[in-house]
Amino acid sequence: MNAPTTTLSADGKSGEKLMLADCDIHPIQKPGELNPYLSVRWREHMATFGPHVRQGLAERIAWPRMMASGQRVDCYPPEGGPPGSSYEMLRDQHLDPNGIEHGMLIALSKGGMEERNQDFAAALMHATNQWQKDHWCDRDPRLHAGIVVNSEDPVTAVKEIELRAPDKAFKQIITSARTNEPLGRRRFWPVFAAAQETGLPIGLHPQAHPGGAPSTGLGWPSYYMQEHFTFTTASEPVAISLVMEGVFEQFPNLKIAMIEAGFSWAPILAWRMDRIWERMRKEVPHVKRPPSEYLKEHFWFATQPMEEPENPQDLLDIFDWVGWDRLMYSSDYPHWDYDDPRFVLRVKLDDGKKRKLFRDNAVALYGLE
Amino acid sequence: MKLTKTGAIDCDMHVNVPSVRTLMPYMSDYWQDQIATRYIDRSSFAHMSYPARSPLSGRKDWRPADGPLKGIPGGGLADVQANLLDRFNLGMAVCNVIHGSNSLFNEDMGAEFCKAINIWMARAFLDKDPRLRASIAVHAQNPQLAVEEIERCAGDKRFVAVLLPLMGDSPLGRRIYWPIYEAAQRHGLAIAVHAGSTYRWPLSGVGFGSYQIEDYVHMGAQFENLIVSFLAEGVFAKYPDLKLVCMESGFTFIPTLMWRANKTWRGVRAEVPWIDEPPAEIIRRHVRFTLQPVDAPRDERILKRILEQIDCDDLLLFSSDYPHWQFDGDDILPDGLPEHLIRQIAIENPLAAFPRLAAAATISDALAGSAT
Amino acid sequence: MPQKHVVAKAADITPGHKLVAKVGNRDIAVFNVDGEFYGLANTCPHEGGPLCEGFITGIALSAGPNDYRIERKGEFIRCPWHGWEFDIRTGQSWCDPKSVRARQFNVRVAHGDELVQGPYVAETLKVEKDGDYLVIEL
Ligand code: FES
Numbered sequence: 001m002n003a004p005t006t007t008l009s010a011d012g013k014s015g016e017k018l019m020l021a022d023c024d025i026h027p028i029q030k031p032g033e034l035n036p037y038l039s040v041r042w043r044e045h046m047a048t049f050g051p052h053v054r055q056g057l058a059e060r061i062a063w064p065r066m067m068a069s070g071q072r073v074d075c076y077p078p079e080g081g082p083p084g085s086s087y088e089m090l091r092d093q094h095l096d097p098n099g100i101e102h103g104m105l106i107a108l109s110k111g112g113m114e115e116r117n118q119d120f121a122a123a124l125m126h127a128t129n130q131w132q133k134d135h136w137c138d139r140d141p142r143l144h145a146g147i148v149v150n151s152e153d154p155v156t157a158v159k160e161i162e163l164r165a166p167d168k169a170f171k172q173i174i175t176s177a178r179t180n181e182p183l184g185r186r187r188f189w190p191v192f193a194a195a196q197e198t199g200l201p202i203g204l205h206p207q208a209h210p211g212g213a214p215s216t217g218l219g220w221p222s223y224y225m226q227e228h229f230t231f232t233t234a235s236e237p238v239a240i241s242l243v244m245e246g247v248f249e250q251f252p253n254l255k256i257a258m259i260e261a262g263f264s265w266a267p268i269l270a271w272r273m274d275r276i277w278e279r280m281r282k283e284v285p286h287v288k289r290p291p292s293e294y295l296k297e298h299f300w301f302a303t304q305p306m307e308e309p310e311n312p313q314d315l316l317d318i319f320d321w322v323g324w325d326r327l328m329y330s331s332d333y334p335h336w337d338y339d340d341p342r343f344v345l346r347v348k349l350d351d352g353k354k355r356k357l358f359r360d361n362a363v364a365l366y367g368l369e
Numbered sequence: 370m371k372l373t374k375t376g377a378i379d380c381d382m383h384v385n386v387p388s389v390r391t392l393m394p395y396m397s398d399y400w401q402d403q404i405a406t407r408y409i410d411r412s413s414f415a416h417m418s419y420p421a422r423s424p425l426s427g428r429k430d431w432r433p434a435d436g437p438l439k440g441i442p443g444g445g446l447a448d449v450q451a452n453l454l455d456r457f458n459l460g461m462a463v464c465n466v467i468h469g470s471n472s473l474f475n476e477d478m479g480a481e482f483c484k485a486i487n488i489w490m491a492r493a494f495l496d497k498d499p500r501l502r503a504s505i506a507v508h509a510q511n512p513q514l515a516v517e518e519i520e521r522c523a524g525d526k527r528f529v530a531v532l533l534p535l536m537g538d539s540p541l542g543r544r545i546y547w548p549i550y551e552a553a554q555r556h557g558l559a560i561a562v563h564a565g566s567t568y569r570w571p572l573s574g575v576g577f578g579s580y581q582i583e584d585y586v587h588m589g590a591q592f593e594n595l596i597v598s599f600l601a602e603g604v605f606a607k608y609p610d611l612k613l614v615c616m617e618s619g620f621t622f623i624p625t626l627m628w629r630a631n632k633t634w635r636g637v638r639a640e641v642p643w644i645d646e647p648p649a650e651i652i653r654r655h656v657r658f659t660l661q662p663v664d665a666p667r668d669e670r671i672l673k674r675i676l677e678q679i680d681c682d683d684l685l686l687f688s689s690d691y692p693h694w695q696f697d698g699d700d701i702l703p704d705g706l707p708e709h710l711i712r713q714i715a716i717e718n719p720l721a722a723f724p725r726l727a728a729a730a731t732i733s734d735a736l737a738g739s740a741t
Numbered sequence: 742m743p744q745k746h747v748v749a750k751a752a753d754i755t756p757g758h759k760l761v762a763k764v765g766n767r768d769i770a771v772f773n774v775d776g777e778f779y780g781l782a783n784t785c786p787h788e789g790g791p792l793c794e795g796f797i798t799g800i801a802l803s804a805g806p807n808d809y810r811i812e813r814k815g816e817f818i819r820c821p822w823h824g825w826e827f828d829i830r831t832g833q834s835w836c837d838p839k840s841v842r843a844r845q846f847n848v849r850v851a852h853g854d855e856l857v858q859g860p861y862v863a864e865t866l867k868v869e870k871d872g873d874y875l876v877i878e879l
């Protein structure tokens with residue numbers, strides 16, 4: 001497995017150069033960069049009180065990451081500032097050399113998605129959304145913003161969605177998968193209504209703080225190894241909730257992109273739900289069809305962190321089961337578990353499938369042409 | 370499909386305690402007094418993970434239609450014999466009692482219930498049918514009390530495992546639980562972690578859902594978290610003879626669990642340096658899964674691919690999950706299970722997973738006859 | 742015919758340090774481990790991370806839970822992306838030594854005397870008669 005068995009044509013080798021869509025790029029503010037977008041009140045609040053999230057450490061995550069605070073070591077800008085704060089670096093390290101035609105921005109930091117103070121969260125999301133546009137999208141048309149919202153406060157979230165949706169820079173709604181209650185519960189439905197109304201998909205991405213419940217149903221994990229694992233096992237419940245609450249019966253045009261959530265669990269979950277639904281369906285009469293059908297119709301999956309099966313060919317089974325039109329390449333730049341498009345696949349795909357996975361599925365979902 | 374082999378070992382079946390009064394004779398004076406005067410005996414200890422009348426908790430034709438056990442999923446000894454042991458010509462069956470008392474916060478009361486359940490199990494079942502074996506019920510909230518109960522039961526070789534609920538106070542790999550594993554290893558008992566929660570926490574990382582069906586679906590991913598907990602905490606490095614048997618977990622998630630555990634390990638190895646080989650290898654050596662439920666479509670090709678991806682014939686243990694409704698009629702095996710694997714799943718793997726079964730098997734006529 | 746590429750002055754990489762040498766269009770990470778020089782392809786065999794930008798470390802080992810020790814300090818490079826650990830001397834991945842290995846390049850110390858007689862390629866530095874140089878033949 002030393003040599004990659006598939007390289008994309010970033011090197012031009014296979015003739016026509018396949019341009020890519022990357023569904024998970026994390027921009028972050030340089031120190032102070034958000035200030036112009038915040039009122040005096042919230043600037044002072046930020047300086048005096050800072051963030052208020054649902055965990056014991058105020059300024060970092062309670063399972064220290066293994067690599068350089070969870071970042072690619074080579075992504076720390078030489079001029080200072082956190083990884084992901086330098087547009088030039090993103091361009092030179094990733095967009096240009098890897099032939100990224102479309103980059104979906106997921107602005108986790110200071111977007112207020114997991115902030116408990118709802119007014120502060122509202123100020124943060126409003127500021128971060130404008131900042132994405134000014135600092136990234138206006139600078140490089142390859143980059144597409146997501147409307148970051150705090151779904152714990154649906155009323156404000158909907159206002160923000162309605163404000164931004166007409167602006168073509170924004171291609172989706174981004175909110176945290178780690179909510180206080182599972183996202184399918186009815187209090188979140190106004191957000192789904194706004195998504196359906198505006199035609200924007202909802203991208204779910206954890207900001208990595210716990211949502212209030214321990215990140216496993218067993219209680220709190222001890223090690224980062226376990227916590228990292230919960231990016232998949234705490235994402236499944238979101239899908240379960242959306243399906244079992246009947247969200248897709250209510251919002252038949254809703255589209256959900258699961259980002260940094262894994263994907264190989266999806267078919268297995270679908271099978272499990274179907275089997276149990278056969279016996280328990282009377283409890284959930286609003287779930288009118290086998291749960292797998294909702295999963296197949298309404299969910300898209302970003303690929304990072306890619307599965308690396310012991311036998312690389314096994315990945316093809318999973319792709320088959322998830323559906324070739326549902327998987328979208330993502331890098332997670334500049335985070336440590338970044339997937340490089342040239343090397344991320346250890347199996348050969350035919351050109352049609354490669355195109356779908358690395359570009360066309362995202363283009364279709366987000367309307368990127 | 371049907372099981373044609375005789376002498377199979379059912380590694381996960383259930384009997385339900387008919388009522389609190391059934392257990393009272395096996396409790397101390399103090400607890401008998403408490404139970405009587407606090408009216409603790411007047412309502413059921415049905416488990417929230419297995420609501421008594423829910424379709425999943427008991428197949429319709431496995432609930433006695435009349436008599437003193439009317440409606441109780443699985444009924445009593447005679448029902449177990451007729452519906453399960455005789456019907457499927459089983460060699461042995463491991464009884465797991467999932468009792469609501471494991472959710473009690475008073476750990477002394479919880480431990481007393483466990484003691485009573487274990488005595489009742491021995492008297493009402495194990496003494497009455499030589500094919501039956503059982504897991505030791507313990508109240509995991511207090512590992513020291515759990516160990517005391519293990520020690521009390523360990524002399525009875527018909528107890529082959531220690532039963533823990535999947536979701537309790539803390540992930541079960543944590544060091545606070547290690548006295549339980551030390552005792553289990555010393556006595557040759559497997560650790561049987563069964564689906565279910567004591568509801569100390571929401572069943573998922575994102576809070577409580579609305580429906581029972583969600584609670585049950587969640588269990589699959591939570592078993593993955595359990596196994597990752599055992600790996601990361603180094604339980605198998607500390608107790609190299611220990612077997613973890615995941616009961617009613619499903620098994621189709623095993624391939625992706627192994628891939629992700631291997632991948633994550635390569636990046637975080639230094640955090641948990643006691644993991645000194647790919648986690649998939651540790652799983653293949655130490656972790657076992659009971660057969661039911663089969664979370665797969667009714668498509669032999671898919672099951673076959675999953676088994677190929679698991680790439681190890683040792684992992685699955687035959688189970689009926691009686692009286693939970695996992696299959697209809699006599700189709701106790703999923704279609705497409707290859708013949709050689711059936712034999713291994715039905716007899717060899719169970720014997721390897723529960724060392725105490727093997728000891729019993731050498732003297733069991735029923736099994737000696739069937740194993741040839 | 743392999744060519745001698747002079748990539749650096751030996752004194753440029755003191756023990757415990759590293760640099761990236763450009764040889765043709767290839768990036769080679771050159772390490773000094775206790776006075777010995779080693780070269781590895783700078784492209785990580787996993788997903789192509791620039792190895793040389795990672796951390797030079799020892800290897801964390803354990804006799805069991807709650808036992809931690811670091812051995813062979815300075816003999817491993819941890820990839821700056823996903824943190825895989827490679828033995829600088831062999832290029833082997835610690836977790837999967839049989840099938841994952843960073844490509845090795847032999848780094849030789851040569852004296853200026855020998856080199857100036859040529860032929861050699863020195864793309865970025867001037868070779869003088871006295872002084873030791875690091876040479877990769879390719
Ligand atoms: S690219 Fe080096 S560890 Fe992944």
